[in-house]
Amino acid sequence: xxxxxxxxxxxxxxxxxxxxxxxxxxxxxxxxxxxxxxxxxxxxxxxxxxxxxxxxxxxxxxxxxxxxxxxxxxxxxxxxxxxxxxxxxxxxxxxxxxxxxxxxxxxxxxxxxxxxxxxxxxxxxxxxxxxxxxxxxxxxxxxxxxxxxxxxxxxxxxxxxxxxxxxxxxxxxxxxxxxxxxxxxxxxxxxxxxxxxxxxxxxxxxxxxxxxxxxxxxxxxxxxxxxxxxxxxxxxxxxxxxxxxxxxxxxxxxxxxxxxxxxxxxxxxxxxxxxxxxxxxxxxxxxxxxxxxxxxxxxxxxxxxxxxxxxxxxxxxxxxxxxxxxxxxxxxxxxxxxxxxxxxxxxxxxxxxxxxxxxxxxxxxxxxxxxxxxxxxxxxxxxxxxxxxxxx
Numbered sequence: 535x536x537x538x539x540x541x542x543x544x545x546x547x548x549x550x551x552x553x554x555x556x557x558x559x560x561x562x563x564x565x566x567x568x569x570x571x572x573x574x575x576x577x578x579x580x581x582x583x584x585x586x587x588x589x590x591x592x593x594x595x596x597x598x599x600x601x602x603x604x605x606x607x608x609x610x611x612x613x614x615x616x617x618x619x620x621x622x623x624x625x626x627x628x629x630x631x632x633x634x635x636x637x638x639x640x641x642x643x644x645x646x647x648x649x650x651x652x653x654x655x656x657x658x659x660x661x662x663x664x665x666x667x668x669x670x671x672x673x674x675x676x677x678x679x680x681x682x683x684x685x686x687x688x689x690x691x692x693x694x695x696x697x698x699x700x701x702x703x704x705x706x707x708x709x710x711x712x713x714x715x716x717x718x719x720x721x722x723x724x725x726x727x728x729x730x731x732x733x734x735x736x737x738x739x740x741x742x743x744x745x746x747x748x749x750x751x752x753x754x755x756x757x758x759x760x761x762x763x764x765x766x767x768x769x770x771x772x773x774x775x776x777x778x779x780x781x782x783x784x785x786x787x788x789x790x791x792x793x794x795x796x797x798x799x800x801x802x803x804x805x806x807x808x809x810x811x812x813x814x815x816x817x818x819x820x821x822x823x824x825x826x827x828x829x830x831x832x833x834x835x836x837x838x839x840x841x842x843x844x845x846x847x848x849x850x851x852x853x854x855x856x857x858x859x860x861x862x863x864x865x866x867x868x869x870x871x872x873x874x875x876x877x878x879x880x881x882x883x884x885x886x887x888x889x890x891x892x893x894x895x896x897x898x899x900x901x902x903x904x905x906x907x908x909x910x911x912x913x914x915x916x917x918x919x920x921x922x923x924x925x926x
Contacts, residue, residue, distance in 0.1 A: 542573055542577040542578075542639060543578050544569065544579060546598065547645060549645070560756075562645065574599035577599075580643075636664075639664065640701065642668075654695055654699070667699075672693060672710070674686045676713060697714075697726065703729075705728060705730050706840055707840060710862070729919070729921070732914070733910065734912030735847060738822060741826075741827040741851070743852050748781060749830050749889070750784045750785075750828055750829045751783060751786070751832075751890075753834070754847075755788075758794055759793070759794035759795050761795075763798045764795075769879065769886060781890070783890045787802075787814060788817050788822065826848055830889045831854040834855060838860065845866060850909035855872070859876070870904055
């Protein structure tokens with residue numbers, strides 16, 4: 535194809551700059567990568583950068599897409615990535631000059647990166663683009679107390695830009711779409727044509743559930759305030775002090791340290807829990823699959839979520855889940871997980887105490903329910919998106 539002849543435009547801003555910084559991949563990054571793999575062969579790349587934004591030529595775009603979809607080990611080599619990006623003349627080269635026109639094509643944008651940039655809406659109009667934005671959550675707006683300072687206003691600008699420019703909107707859950715609809719009403723803006731497309735479920739190595747004799751539980755995700763590790767530490771303090779429990783349960787914490795969880799970090803660093811609470815840090819897929827397969831349940835007491843990949847990841851691996859009773863968990867959990875009020879410490883204690891038993895009635899009931907769980911997949915995700923594009 536010629537430089538301005540691809541049928542689609544695909545935003546890769548988030549992926550380029552996170553790889554440049556060497557940031558570890560998140561659930562959103564995996565979604566962005568899936569979009570590159572699916573739409574990349576018939577798309578040109580769009581990059582929003584420090585000095586503006588640009589549509590890249592087709593051949594350069596294809597080389598960039600291949601670079602961004604290298605295997606995990608190759609992608610984690612920051613120096614090699616930067617050298618390869620420099621060879622494409624993307625970071626400082628002529629390709630970032632704003633010279634190509636959108637010609638009324640769809641601009642598929644799976645990340646929020648750059649949507650808060652001043653003048654972006656005018657660029658969309660000037661370059662004749664038809665944006666299709668994937669909205670992951672509105673947490674910085676609805677729960678600013680769990681985000682970095684100033685993130686709430688930045689996210690308001692992102693969502694305003696999305697509403698003002700979009701030809702269509704894709705939400706990762708019905709809950710996210712409902713929240714966006716409420717935001718649009720408050721802002722006096724119109725919600726564009728929209729659809730819900732659950733992301734595909736990460737495919738962990740297949741291991742049969744094989745719970746250890748020592749009852750183990752797992753919490754998966756960045757250690758940050760809204761993930762509510764504090765609740766589980768409070769539960770474990772109670773369980774460890776209960777002399778009626780012969781075999782104490784263990785809690786394995788999987789994920790890197792984040793923000794707004796200083797009290798949690800202090801407790802973990804104090805050594806007060808001994809080996810009953812173990813911080814494992816980030817794990818690769820093989821190790822994560824092994825840890826989940828040996829656990830009695832995944833614990834997910836998060837205060838708010840736009841989706842919840844760990845929940846579907848665990849259920850797809852036939853591992854029970856005990857989670858906060860959030861609307862999005864009721865939606866994507868399909869009636870399978872045990873959902874508890876996040877402010878009911880006693881309810882969490884009782885559930886974990888029961889699931890720790892070798893013959894747990896509540897766990898057995900969920901194991902039976904798991905058989906009816908249908909893990910969201912990428913073909914269905916893209917079918918929903920393509921159906922929206924066809925209507926537009």
